């Protein structure tokens with residue numbers, strides 16, 4: 666299949682939803698891919714689907730749990746050895762464990778912070794160091810509009826995405842002078858497993874649309890992408906809503 670790119674990308678959290686669709690669309694652009702996640706059956710089906718479609722071995726996978734922090738440095742070097750070079754790294758792994766109305770649960774909160782924040786730091790610190798030395802590279806973090814404010818419905822998830830936003834912003838500010846691009850993606854509602862594949866509507870977007878927006882952000886080296894775009898307005902309203910409004914919101 667004709668393709669336009671000779672780039673190599675790593676997607677962490679590639680087995681379903683946004684990560685899987687990003688893998689499909691990057692493969693069509695000619696990227697060599699290393700796909701990581703915990704569910705081997707999903708990764709295997711995806712890598713076979715991609716390689717069948719592009720009629721060559723453009724995707725490979727490794728089973729990995731991002732909370733196994735100690736394994737990450739060795740894994741990073743292994744992937745570098747396999748791909749020969751990394752041009753793009755996407756940290757997409759994330760979990761949302763809803764909190765009941767009167768529930769406060771540290772086990773759930775810890776799992777969310779480990780997956781959404783500490784895993785990101787464990788991977789992206791290594792990527793940042795590598796790209797800084799190379800003087801090139803792109804880092805993409807899949808965050809959320811949920812990081813704009815603390816809402817009653819999802820304290821740890823909101824906190825995790827707020828931390829991810831700030832961490833990515835700081836990486837961008839450190840790495841821009843070395844020619845390294847850092848993109849923060851803030852999806853609204855995207856119809857994936859995370860929101861029980863909710864029916865598409867004005868507020869719930871299909872996953873391919875979200876990924877097209879992300880690819881534009883990568884190509885144009887944007888700092889931040891809201892997807893769908895209308896969520897930029899929602900993000901602004903949330904950031905600027907007075908506290909008493911946030912207290913009354915039941916979401």
Ligand SMILES: NC(=O)c1ccc[n+]([C@@H]2O[C@H](COP(=O)([O-])OP(=O)(O)OC[C@H]3O[C@@H](n4cnc5c(N)ncnc54)[C@H](OP(=O)(O)O)[C@@H]3O)[C@@H](O)[C@H]2O)c1
Pocket residue numbers: 677678679680681682683684701702703704705707729730731732757758759760780807808809810811851852853854855856857858859860
């Ligand atoms: N869907 C939405 O409405 C929405 C909105 C805002 C932001 N987001 C963000 O978008 C990202 C992707 O979510 P999605 O909507 O595409 O949902 P999804 O289909 O549930 O995808 C989550 C991905 O993260 C991986 N993952 C989770 N825990 C992991 C772990 N411990 N180690 C390795 N991989 C792990 C999952 O793979 P395994 O389970 O196989 O490990 C899966 O590939 C997340 O960061 C999410 O917070 C989604």
